[in-house]
Amino acid sequence: MKTRVTEIFGIKYPIVQGGLAYLAYAELAAAVSNAGGLGQITAATLGTPEKLREEIRKVRTLTNHPFGVNFAIAKHDNGGNYQELLEVAIEEKVPAISLTGGNPQPVFDRIKGENIRTLVLVAGVRQAKKAEELGADAVMAVGQEGGGHLGRDDIGTMVLIPRVVDSVSIPVLASGGIGDGRGLLAGLSLGAEGIEMGTRFIATKECIQANEKYKQAIVHANETDTVIIKKTLGAPGRVLKSDFTLSIIKREQEGATYEDLKDVISGNANLNYIYNGNDVEGYGWAGQVIGLIKNIPTVQELFDGMVTTAEKGLSRLDSIIGEQASR
CATH class of the missing domain: 3.20.20.70 (Aldolase class I)
Incomplete structure (x- = not known):
């Protein structure tokens, strides 16, 4: 490429x-x-x-x-x-x-x-x-x-x-x-x-x-299993949905300020989950793409699969466009 x-x-x-x-x-x-x-x-x-x-x-x-x-x-x-x-x-x-x-x-x-x-x-x-x-x-x-x-x-x-x-x-x-x-x-x-x-x-x-619990959560979640926190603070970020992150959103809706929330949105709270697997006192960032992630490959396996899939997709488009162009 x-x-x-x-x-x-x-x-x-x-x-x-x-x-x-x-x-x-x-x-x-x-x-x-x-x-x-x-x-x-x-x-x-x-x-x-x-x-x-x-x-x-x-x-x-x-x-x-x-x-x-x-x-x-x-x-x-x-x-x-x-x-x-x-x-x-x-x-x-x-x-x-x-x-x-x-x-x-x-x-x-x-x-x-x-x-x-x-x-x-x-x-x-x-x-x-x-x-x-x-x-x-x-x-x-x-x-x-x-x-x-x-x-x-x-x-x-x-x-x-x-x-x-x-x-x-x-x-x-x-x-x-x-x-x-x-x-x-x-x-x-x-x-x-x-x-x-x-x-x-x-x-x-x-x-x-990354803690294995975090990785498994990404693999087993679907595209609806994320929420956005810190939107009322002007710094929106997408995270895995959990009781912990839903409680942050609830507090935001009730008017909580940065000072009110700083402990639960801090880097330490992030580490509580991504390093230690503690979803009661922590959170993990994740995008909606979790709905497409179904395994935990090596990076080389991931790249090989991506290239193969992209090539197949391109061939499919070529056949569709070529067929239309020949009519």
Whole structure:
């Protein structure tokens, strides 16, 4: 597969693994990169420059392919300062970085002249145009089906992707509701030049940080088993439905403030579930794509299946369109 995304980032397949707070570390990132995609490690939840440097070097012992470092620049749960973490990424000469949340301009100002490729996660046309203006190599446009933090406008992937594609000249990756080869082919059909996936990569063998209970919940849930929390706080995020997350929504509806909710929406509450399997005092991010996830493969098996499915889908479309064209 050759698109501008594969050319810019030096990868075989235009598939990027999401930042996945607390989960996107060396083993997963290397597995994705070895399979032909762009794996990433998450900087924010590592917290300290020393830990990030260690993780970057660990990735390099596991793969000789390009990888990225994700910076969730709006928030650092472990108290880390993203500028300090960014300096480590620059010093270690990472091939790529991705930026989610917050204003990316200071990052672009700092890395100007450095040989680092850049991706920016966006949820609308305005953000995509701003990212292009700042010099982003590509944008990842996430529809409201996605897991984790989302845009505030509830725009679905099917509409968002062509809107963003029509609005910028840099490559666009489709994100939100994508977890197999059909989603890959659909994203390319909508004008994107690649895809980003988050939830699908949690349910893989190499996502070793994720508790088995979390993975099994993703596999056995269906597309109606997610809800959005923090909407009243202006920071909507899609999570697995549970008594815990439904209680958060109820409190929001009753007028709870951030201060009222900060303990139950914190990174620690997230860790309670994704690391320890405690769904009474914690939650896990997940997108609607859980309805399509039925197994826990290796990353290589996942990629092989996606490519095969995409090829079959393309053949099907060729036969449909070819038959119509010959009439």
